[in-house]
Amino acid sequence: MVDLDGGNKGDGPRLLRTSDLAAAGWRARDLRAAVAQGRLTRVRQGAFCAPDADAECVAAGATRARLACVSELQRRGVFVLSHADRHVHVDPEAARLRTSPMNGRVHRERLVREPHPRSLSVEPIDAVRQAVLCQPPRATIATIDSALHLGVLPADDLEELFGALPRRFRRLRRLLDGRAESGPETLMRLILRSLGCGFEVQVVIVGVGRVDFVVDGWLIIECDSEAHHSSWPEQKRDRRRDQHAAVLGYATYRPIAEDIMWHAGEVRAAIAGLLASRHR
Template identity: 30%
Template sequence: MDAINILRGLGSVARTKELVGRGVSRRQVDRHLVRGEMLRLRTGVIALPDAPADFIAAVLSNGRVTCLSGAKFYDLWSLHSPTCLHLSCKHGHGTGFTNHRELTVPVHPGAPLVGLVDVLVHALRCLPPLEAAVMVECALRRGDTVRSFLLDRLPGDRNGPARAALDLVTCTAESPVEVVARILFLGTGFHVEAQARLEGVGRVDFLLEGFLVVEVDGAAYHSDRRALRRDLHRNNKTIAGGYLVLRYSYEDIMFYPDDVLREVRGVLSGRRVR
């Protein structure tokens, strides 16, 4: 019985009784503790030296990681790192974390995590709408769950804001910044087509008012010279097809949205942008 691998399968931190329940003897645990291969965090709680800090905090608080704190463990998109720890604890006491007590689906089978659906439900109830929409868009695009399943867990007036955040999700984005850009453009009242297909060009990130193409580029957009030439050719074909083109970086969309909208409005109105 490989105690190290069993503990790693539990998120690298667990109660001793969980290890014993999976066939690990207390003698094995003691041997690993003496060698420094395991650490005793307090009586009854054992961890590997590289155990995630969030998991450690969850087990010590008798809870499970959720909401924005759970995004990285489920490989969900997020815009920011959490400024505080988000846990789900059945008890109502404890400090230093945000507690999301209600659970609607089974918890993670090994690690101290709530189920993926509850990570999303808690995010929709807790986070600013844009941040929650980014996480949910990732999950729905991957097929981790479906919109109706989330809606069933958001009934009543108190969940109205959460449902409104879910309405921002269209599953048309291929990156978090595209979610932000789509919501930015839609908020102005523009007619927005996301992932629009243009004859002879292919798919573009956004088509505004039927003639303005807006592309959102990542930091490492051109991997080599060939990719650059291909993109220049595509850009020229778009313009030759009668469309106008604006391109923006991640930084433009995330940090200078007012400048982006000023330029877009200028082009759409026919005014010269100064």
């Protein structure tokens, strides 16, 4: 019996060859019917996968490639700063892609870990390694933090990861912190480091709850995203938390994730202004 999940629940979708299905008793008309009924997805001639396979993986497989780099990390829920283009990987010895991906990038380097021969995506350690090379340093740190936090990249793999990267990237390792629960939190941590101020992360304040940062013992910084702070009930909850924090002597600053990611200079200036006002 052929497993149609093909690893889709964990490692990613895998190809099912016509020969595999034929060996399991599938006839040509069974394949046509399964595709027509949505019980099987045709990836390319002679290759299929489970119907719930990620569309980006299927698109990569259609060109005889694997989903890679920031595209594969996004599929796994890992933070990447920009993922508009599809990144795929092909073996260095492989023939040219039948069809070049639109608005994408093709990686042709040797992998650290060979994926399953029929996998439609690279292994996480290789996706992270590729993302390090494709992103600016601050985004790289946020991506690795996210991968560590989610367990996509085990901490034990860090030595192997940095050993496979050019030496210039090794200085980034001391800036990692897997406690960050989102990419904007990592980026905010880097902003605070650049200001040279003292800060604590993931602080629990009695009566307020856990906050993202406490700077110099009095300024709370919360990294707000649309996903968790968009509804009015959520906004009311946040404002009441801020109000109670004010009773305890804290001020609160809530930059939105979009500004932290794309307008870091403005966010940095705002924090610097707040810290300067305290001294005045």
